[in-house]
Amino acid sequence: xRWNLPNSRVPEAWxxxxxxxxxxxxxxxxxxxxxxxxxxxxxxxxPMALIAQEVSADPWIDVPGAVLDVLKLWxxxxxVRASRLxxxxxxxxxxxxxxxxxxxxxxxxxxxxxxxxFFNKLEGVERLTTETGAGQWxxxxxxxxxxxxxxxxxxxxxxxxxxxxxxRVMMExxxxxxxxxxxxxxxxxxxxxxxxxxxxxxxxTREDTHYSLGSVLNHVLLHQTVIGLEAKEQLAMAGEExxxxxxxxxGGGSNLGGIALPFVxxxxxxxxxxxxxxxxxxxxxxxxxxxxxxxxxTPLLSMYTLGHDFIPPSIHAGGLRYxxxxxxxxxxxxxxxxxxxxxxxxxxFEAAVQFARSQGTxxxxxxxxxxxxxxDEALAAxxxxxxxxxLFNYSGHxxxxxxxxxxxxxxxxxxx
Amino acid sequence: xRWNLPNSRVPEAWxxxxxxxxxxxxxxxxxxxxxxxxxxxxxxxxPMALIAQEVSADPWIDVPGAVLDVLKLWxxxxxVRASRLxxxxxxxxxxxxxxxxxxxxxxxxxxxxxxxxFFNKLEGVERLTTETGAGQWxxxxxxxxxxxxxxxxxxxxxxxxxxxxxxRVMMExxxxxxxxxxxxxxxxxxxxxxxxxxxxxxxxTREDTHYSLGSVLNHVLLHQTVIGLEAKEQLAMAGEExxxxxxxxxGGGSNLGGIALPFVxxxxxxxxxxxxxxxxxxxxxxxxxxxxxxxxxTPLLSMYTLGHDFIPPSIHAGGLRYxxxxxxxxxxxxxxxxxxxxxxxxxxFEAAVQFARSQGTxxxxxxxxxxxxxxDEALAAxxxxxxxxxLFNYSGHxxxxxxxxxxxxxxxxxxx
Numbered sequence: 001x002r003w004n005l006p007n008s009r010v011p012e013a014w015x016x017x018x019x020x021x022x023x024x025x026x027x028x029x030x031x032x033x034x035x036x037x038x039x040x041x042x043x044x045x046x047p048m049a050l051i052a053q054e055v056s057a058d059p060w061i062d063v064p065g066a067v068l069d070v071l072k073l074w075x076x077x078x079x080v081r082a083s084r085l086x087x088x089x090x091x092x093x094x095x096x097x098x099x100x101x102x103x104x105x106x107x108x109x110x111x112x113x114x115x116x117x118f119f120n121k122l123e124g125v126e127r128l129t130t131e132t133g134a135g136q137w138x139x140x141x142x143x144x145x146x147x148x149x150x151x152x153x154x155x156x157x158x159x160x161x162x163x164x165x166x167x168r169v170m171m172e173x174x175x176x177x178x179x180x181x182x183x184x185x186x187x188x189x190x191x192x193x194x195x196x197x198x199x200x201x202x203x204x205t206r207e208d209t210h211y212s213l214g215s216v217l218n219h220v221l222l223h224q225t226v227i228g229l230e231a232k233e234q235l236a237m238a239g240e241e242x243x244x245x246x247x248x249x250x251g252g253g254s255n256l257g258g259i260a261l262p263f264v265x266x267x268x269x270x271x272x273x274x275x276x277x278x279x280x281x282x283x284x285x286x287x288x289x290x291x292x293x294x295x296x297x298t299p300l301l302s303m304y305t306l307g308h309d310f311i312p313p314s315i316h317a318g319g320l321r322y323x324x325x326x327x328x329x330x331x332x333x334x335x336x337x338x339x340x341x342x343x344x345x346x347x348x349f350e351a352a353v354q355f356a357r358s359q360g361t362x363x364x365x366x367x368x369x370x371x372x373x374x375x376d377e378a379l380a381a382x383x384x385x386x387x388x389x390x391l392f393n394y395s396g397h398x399x400x401x402x403x404x405x406x407x408x409x410x411x412x413x414x415x416x
Numbered sequence: 417x418r419w420n421l422p423n424s425r426v427p428e429a430w431x432x433x434x435x436x437x438x439x440x441x442x443x444x445x446x447x448x449x450x451x452x453x454x455x456x457x458x459x460x461x462x463p464m465a466l467i468a469q470e471v472s473a474d475p476w477i478d479v480p481g482a483v484l485d486v487l488k489l490w491x492x493x494x495x496v497r498a499s500r501l502x503x504x505x506x507x508x509x510x511x512x513x514x515x516x517x518x519x520x521x522x523x524x525x526x527x528x529x530x531x532x533x534f535f536n537k538l539e540g541v542e543r544l545t546t547e548t549g550a551g552q553w554x555x556x557x558x559x560x561x562x563x564x565x566x567x568x569x570x571x572x573x574x575x576x577x578x579x580x581x582x583x584r585v586m587m588e589x590x591x592x593x594x595x596x597x598x599x600x601x602x603x604x605x606x607x608x609x610x611x612x613x614x615x616x617x618x619x620x621t622r623e624d625t626h627y628s629l630g631s632v633l634n635h636v637l638l639h640q641t642v643i644g645l646e647a648k649e650q651l652a653m654a655g656e657e658x659x660x661x662x663x664x665x666x667g668g669g670s671n672l673g674g675i676a677l678p679f680v681x682x683x684x685x686x687x688x689x690x691x692x693x694x695x696x697x698x699x700x701x702x703x704x705x706x707x708x709x710x711x712x713x714t715p716l717l718s719m720y721t722l723g724h725d726f727i728p729p730s731i732h733a734g735g736l737r738y739x740x741x742x743x744x745x746x747x748x749x750x751x752x753x754x755x756x757x758x759x760x761x762x763x764x765f766e767a768a769v770q771f772a773r774s775q776g777t778x779x780x781x782x783x784x785x786x787x788x789x790x791x792d793e794a795l796a797a798x799x800x801x802x803x804x805x806x807l808f809n810y811s812g813h814x815x816x817x818x819x820x821x822x823x824x825x826x827x828x829x830x831x832x
Binding site: 001002004006007070072073074084102104106143146147165166169170172173174175353356357358359360361362399400402403405406409 | 417418420422423486488489490500518520522559562563581582585586588589590591769772773774775776777778815816818819821822825
């Protein structure tokens, strides 16, 4: 069963979780002075509208009409009951998922790429730069800038640039320009750190250019709350009062935040973050101020971190290989409002294949972390004989990650 | 704008166009005797329920509940108004498309894979074989057999097997087994002809196995009519009395038939088939009896054909490289109820990129043939100042065909 909403039900305001957090957010600090950063520090990189959202305490923030018009190309996304998975597991749990894979770029990322492109356009910025690892975020931003007629330059980790040509082609099809990073050393395989440095340097040194980030920051999670807001309305259509638990995978925190934040005010709803065992930020990191990037160029954020120089093993869920996490997510975990768990990728791909063979669609490796946890929760509910209501975010499809499935099916996966 | 229908509106009966054809269909002939084939000739390969559908003159044929249950995983598919494309073209035409790319396999093919797997299951057949070229059909059948717990063996054209590993991995993720064809000559690049021979030989020599075909036959087009039936209801929701023209790309004819056949009885609706200039079956073929396969093993079909030994150039729209066409489609063209046109692939990819940069999604190379014709119709409507209503079938996404876009964007496309 699927519950669709008409175009007219795309949320017209984003939900700001800040007033509902268990403790105040600690401010980002300037990397040089270690004093709280002000709007002027951020102005060379971001438009004022996004800087204002970043620090806003307003409970709701309006979605501009031009953003709504683009979101309506694929939103509202369907809420789906995973009845065949329930049947395969023999569980009394009722499993629902929000299908964010239906966007043009194949994931939840365009939910923030579109408003970021728009607010830049509004301030006359016709060129954006960004970094991309596996390519999900870079393709979302190229899609968004194509629709607003802006230029987009993507610095792609050189190893991915060489190994994953399909993501590069996707970005070029939308008119984006993609170069391997680091730009100054053609022998270097690159990392998210080098790519951020390249993208920030480009934006900081050109008057006509801003920089765009796909996760971690408050305004990014804010834009993603359309997911949870729609899910609430659709669960009501399905006759559910509330989910008992909301589950999402967590790399920087944007898809998890998108589905979970609107449920924060309801203490009856449990929230669960799922991360890879090879990059266990929330489950094994220290809670402290750290840089957002490897090179130490960004402001310091208060968050769980494995250290900004931590290099995670090269697992297939490239979108989850981040040393830190969104300050909002870390705040919720630190103060007990959200739980976190970690899985090695072998168990994750077992869950992914079980999902594909029962529900039919092939999930992204990142999304499959959430699915692993969902299956374990559903099996626990079977033990307890309890008809638990589980909601999770199907954050993206795996059609551009099939080589990972190939490794799994043919015993070549490193079980990190 | 998108128009969704609830799960309950998946059509519960298929529309049989046979009673509405301008002339009776000519029967298939036995390849040996050249006499009309009977059910017994087909029984080693197909279940009786499908053989009955193949020759049925009933106006409607019920969709079994178990088939509906699976179709509801992604159906009804959305009807979308391509407003941004209209704007980019400055046309008064209103362009609508049926988005069949949302299926788990990414195209319209599962609409027939599911009932074919089901009717075989019903007769106790636990193993199916088929051929696949680029892989769209093979992946649809592996998806369907996964959900009914059957085995599926796919003979994949060796050149594709080596060049397109992602489609193979997709089939394996659903539990299918995929081998390169021809099986007996590892140096041979293979063709659809060799793969059909391998798949038919396998099915004909094993008691427990049937063969499954993804296009051309009457029962395949029948199963696809859910597309046009839903579109009719959704156009009414959008306030349109009828489309002025219905457009689909045509390789074997199944996606075109799916959207067009329910409109055959309405003489006000123009029907247009779009094929590649490099394989111009309807526009340049002869209307005569010919074999369905290259090797001459199948019954002879009455159709337009370029000759069963015609080998089309290796264009990117692999799904349109077929020497013949569905007898139902040929009947409509022969008797003037449907028009046909052909385009070279360079103009097709220009249209595809224009679509991606205005509407956001990246179409399959096959689908892009329809889009080329849609754009030309919309531009003609602009010339005439006429608000023509255009409906087309967005038969699949291009996410596993991005290398074709790479060739186009970097000037490496052969404009055949």
